[in-house]
Amino acid sequence: xxxxxxxxxxxxxxxxxxxxxxxxxxxxxxxRAAKCAEVFAVNSVEGIYTHGINRFPRFISxxxxxxxxxxxxxxxxxGFGAVEQWDGNLGPGPLNALHACDRSMEVAxxxxxxxxxxxxxxHWMRGGYYGWHAAKRGFAFIGWTNTxxxxxxxxxxxxxxxxxxLVIAIPYKDHAIxxxxxxxxxxxxxxxxxxxxxxxxxxxxxYDEQGHLTQDASAIMASRRVLPIGYWKGSxxxxxxxxxxxxxxxxxxxxxxxxxxxxxxxxQIFITIDLSRLNHxxxxxxxxxxxxxxxxxxxxxxxxxxxYPGEHVNKIREANLKAGIPVARKIWNEILSLR
Amino acid sequence: xxxxxxxxxxxxxxxxxxxxxxxxxxxxxxxRAAKCAEVFAVNSVEGIYTHGINRFPRFISxxxxxxxxxxxxxxxxxGFGAVEQWDGNLGPGPLNALHACDRSMEVAxxxxxxxxxxxxxxHWMRGGYYGWHAAKRGFAFIGWTNTxxxxxxxxxxxxxxxxxxLVIAIPYKDHAIxxxxxxxxxxxxxxxxxxxxxxxxxxxxxYDEQGHLTQDASAIMASRRVLPIGYWKGSxxxxxxxxxxxxxxxxxxxxxxxxxxxxxxxxQIFITIDLSRLNHxxxxxxxxxxxxxxxxxxxxxxxxxxxYPGEHVNKIREANLKAGIPVARKIWNEILSLR
Numbered sequence: 300x301x302x303x304x305x306x307x308x309x310x311x312x313x314x315x316x317x318x319x320x321x322x323x324x325x326x327x328x329x330x331r332a333a334k335c336a337e338v339f340a341v342n343s344v345e346g347i348y349t350h351g352i353n354r355f356p357r358f359i360s361x362x363x364x365x366x367x368x369x370x371x372x373x374x375x376x377x378g379f380g381a382v383e384q385w386d387g388n389l390g391p392g393p394l395n396a397l398h399a400c401d402r403s404m405e406v407a408x409x410x411x412x413x414x415x416x417x418x419x420x421x422h423w424m425r426g427g428y429y430g431w432h433a434a435k436r437g438f439a440f441i442g443w444t445n446t447x448x449x450x451x452x453x454x455x456x457x458x459x460x461x462x463x464x465l466v467i468a469i470p471y472k473d474h475a476i477x478x479x480x481x482x483x484x485x486x487x488x489x490x491x492x493x494x495x496x497x498x499x500x501x502x503x504x505x506y507d508e509q510g511h512l513t514q515d516a517s518a519i520m521a522s523r524r525v526l527p528i529g530y531w532k533g534s535x536x537x538x539x540x541x542x543x544x545x546x547x548x549x550x551x552x553x554x555x556x557x558x559x560x561x562x563x564x565x566x567q568i569f570i571t572i573d574l575s576r577l578n579h580x581x582x583x584x585x586x587x588x589x590x591x592x593x594x595x596x597x598x599x600x601x602x603x604x605x606x607y608p609g610e611h612v613n614k615i616r617e618a619n620l621k622a623g624i625p626v627a628r629k630i631w632n633e634i635l636s637l638r
Numbered sequence: 639x640x641x642x643x644x645x646x647x648x649x650x651x652x653x654x655x656x657x658x659x660x661x662x663x664x665x666x667x668x669x670r671a672a673k674c675a676e677v678f679a680v681n682s683v684e685g686i687y688t689h690g691i692n693r694f695p696r697f698i699s700x701x702x703x704x705x706x707x708x709x710x711x712x713x714x715x716x717g718f719g720a721v722e723q724w725d726g727n728l729g730p731g732p733l734n735a736l737h738a739c740d741r742s743m744e745v746a747x748x749x750x751x752x753x754x755x756x757x758x759x760x761h762w763m764r765g766g767y768y769g770w771h772a773a774k775r776g777f778a779f780i781g782w783t784n785t786x787x788x789x790x791x792x793x794x795x796x797x798x799x800x801x802x803x804l805v806i807a808i809p810y811k812d813h814a815i816x817x818x819x820x821x822x823x824x825x826x827x828x829x830x831x832x833x834x835x836x837x838x839x840x841x842x843x844x845y846d847e848q849g850h851l852t853q854d855a856s857a858i859m860a861s862r863r864v865l866p867i868g869y870w871k872g873s874x875x876x877x878x879x880x881x882x883x884x885x886x887x888x889x890x891x892x893x894x895x896x897x898x899x900x901x902x903x904x905x906q907i908f909i910t911i912d913l914s915r916l917n918h919x920x921x922x923x924x925x926x927x928x929x930x931x932x933x934x935x936x937x938x939x940x941x942x943x944x945x946y947p948g949e950h951v952n953k954i955r956e957a958n959l960k961a962g963i964p965v966a967r968k969i970w971n972e973i974l975s976l977r
Contacts, residue, residue, distance in 0.1 A: 377917035382750030411721030528868025578716035
């Protein structure tokens, strides 16, 4: 079957309204539908389509299958000082994550730092959303999630590790510097895009079935042997992020998540630091300016440019606000049918 | 000039005593000399020679040049709740780091989590040492340091980023799981070893002067274009770790460190979490057992084995305690002359 590659461009307001209607239709209260629609719409307008518009149908499907429980909210299980353990009660991932992020900032306002460990939650979509959320409010953010097993341990062939996205963010002027990176070199979504377009990956992304490192996305999708960033290093980092998420939250590890019928009951960490409590707070902007100035002074390779993580977001948002958010016609039609 | 590749094996006690004498000779008090000698000796016996025995001569040289001030101790600059900013006063890196790690655990005992940001310190040698130190005492550890610029930003050719090692550790039975990873695929020390032996790197480690990705360590040493782990991802992570270290500590960034005459006045972060305060504390060992069991159940590639970060350390320590710690004859003779 040939894939329908035709795209349409949808104005932000139309996309938001469509999400909102679809969420209300499956039973969300108005305010929770609005919050959730905003996460999906913002992720889309900021160019993270894989964790915005393109993932919306699966979000609705998981609700219908009972993996995501739309009326559930996180509950405090235990707290000591600046560390709190919460149970996400299988509520919607974006709403649970926003709750945990907000609570982390409240704790940080009292204690300088806040660490919220959230068990039994669902996919937070784009982790960077919560980094931006905290940074816009003046907080540094370090957070991560575990996932279902989708990447082999370094030296092995079968998936035992999650790609466990890690987010680190800090406010910068009226903007933010936001790193949002999975532990695999490419996501399956990205591999699928390269494969569909018949394009070679820019750098090796995994192994083919013969065990050779390759830039052929289709071969990696066939072997399921995606590459951890930095080989043994990303493999180790993925393991430690999963361990900390499961241990600190008292929730499920990648191993336990993978034994389920679908990817739910994830464990997530939200650490925030209240920068206004630092004794050189007024000097932070200057420090960042100097660092970013030097970073931008890099001598690029011919034909390349140097950008810090998150630098493009404003430009992408503006372009998509102007021209509409690009989405495959097939996906948009599917979402329209959910209203 | 041909390199002298001959090695000797030195018993742990002899190596420790030699470090101790050399440190006392340059003016360390007995107890500080003992602590410092132990860091160098333990790093060596645990196989991290590049940040143990092999770096000891440079440590002494930095003391003699005044970059490291042996009698200085960290001072509290500012604190709010569980976040404290300390000035390392250019004291010895390992002693400053141990102080910050211990203080972080004290704060965590009171607040669940402790975050110590240390400015104006010196090279901590092996970051994993502090991960083990915290894990042996029942704490989870997340810490990192910035460094002098030694790695180009992704897409650029001149070094602007540090390789900023990141350490994450957690206790596991009578052992620990300890990740200690720099943001470059290989350290210059590792490149030098492969180059000296005429061996190809196991995976690409950087670019040659023509801009081609290569496994030729000598070519990378010539271009100084070491590869960040995961290409753009390790580049971004390195930037964010530097930013957080500099901003939270109020200390120098990689950019500012690099403008100095030598690598000193580093910024470091020591976050610890008191695991005994978690409400499922007795269940942690079981969670870790299940994760590690599944990890070890991976199907390895032919001829490969799967190990978690830090798993080898006990074995290496035992072997080196039995046979002596291997060290190049030339380096050992140099250290003997420092007594």
